[in-house]
Amino acid sequence: MPFRISAVISPAESVPPAAAALVVDVIRATTMAAHLLEAGARELLLTAELDAARRLAERSGALLAGERGGLPPEGFDLGNSPREATPELVAGRGVVMTTTNGTRAALRAAAVVPEIALAALVNAGAAVRWAASRGGDVVLVAAGREGRVALDDAYAMGALAAGLRALVPEAQFDDGARLAEALFLAHPDARSVLAVSAAARALEPVGLAADVEACSRSDTLAVLPVLADREGEALRFVPVYPKGV
């Protein structure tokens, strides 16, 4: 049976059926998600709306993380900067993350794909090992930016596609996966590509340009946030440490 890899590079496109989906919002939501779990957070609850995030956190005693215009909203414990995700702050805690593009992408994927995880460059190896062992086709789903293609997400999807091809050389790629893979293979230096993306440039005026470096690191974290269930409108992700396939 063929093993198919699809990449939905644009958030405006529908997600095709697959056994597993890797949702990518590399600057910064899915990078932040991996860092939070690596730092010992017990679980992540993703939700798009600020009010829902505040209600969830109040009910569960979880920390609040997220951003509007790049910075933490009022009353939040953390922003969306991976550098803030320290064990001192998050170990043993649940974290409610509010991220509009990332949550929407995860919801779009969850509507057609049974198994969902959050992938970034920092946990690309873990993501690829997990996805390749789900027993069926894999779809990569970009969060994008304001409904459009995002260069940083396309690049990270390319890293994931190339990693999947390394594990499963006979994998069949759709045009989106080929496009992403070509971008990744042509530019070994992730930081140089991510730095010119619209998402990276939006971090400059709020003094968070250094986050781009954190989002550009490749395969430094072994943890993958995997969708466990829902709590109301929120998606609950728990830490998984995928082994070799």
Place this chain on the structure above:
Amino acid sequence: MPFRISAVISPAESVPPAAAALVVDVIRATTMAAHLLEAGARELLLTAELDAARRLAERSGALLAGERGGLPPEGFDLGNSPREATPELVAGRGVVMTTTNGTRAALRAAAVVPEIALAALVNAGAAVRWAASRGGDVVLVAAGREGRVALDDAYAMGALAAGLRALVPEAQFDDGARLAEALFLAHPDARSVLAVSAAARALEPVGLAADVEACSRSDTLAVLPVLADREGEALRFVPVYPKGV
């Protein structure tokens, strides 16, 4: 004033405002359009529907060109193969072209952009010279394939983006234009990229794989199909020969 280049790589995305749009359906509609005008066709009428195409051709005495499943529909004078566009057949004639993705992309562009042309690799130089001299921002609009990103269109958009950057080095690129340009710059051999696209592979079972070579030629035609006006639901394109900017 900044000169902005945007690329709408996915047909599912909205087209941002600009002074001029280059619509790309490189395998094969926009390549065919350039070949028809180069061979002496007087004008092209683009329409998505078969029935509308037949009515238009009957009314105007134009030739009928287009495909369904890769091959010319019943009663058509030509398919969508650039190799069929010979002066013997088309010189001095109007041609009604039915192409679903290409017409839709042109209509989406025409709804927000005042000046529209059909671009491919074969007339990339002409397209770039024309677009750069429209006096404002340029948007590249991919026809795509079944509502998704198409590798061949992304590659041709990359050639156009790189050409625009050569003419206007200070041009500001959006993420889509950067992604397309990166694909193009990493792969000087157009044919090797186009050949693995879903559009190219769909031509194999109908014996038209040789069309991919015709669509891969770079800058061999000096003519650009430019939108002149509408005739009912159809878009009328006429030949323009852009000079240097």
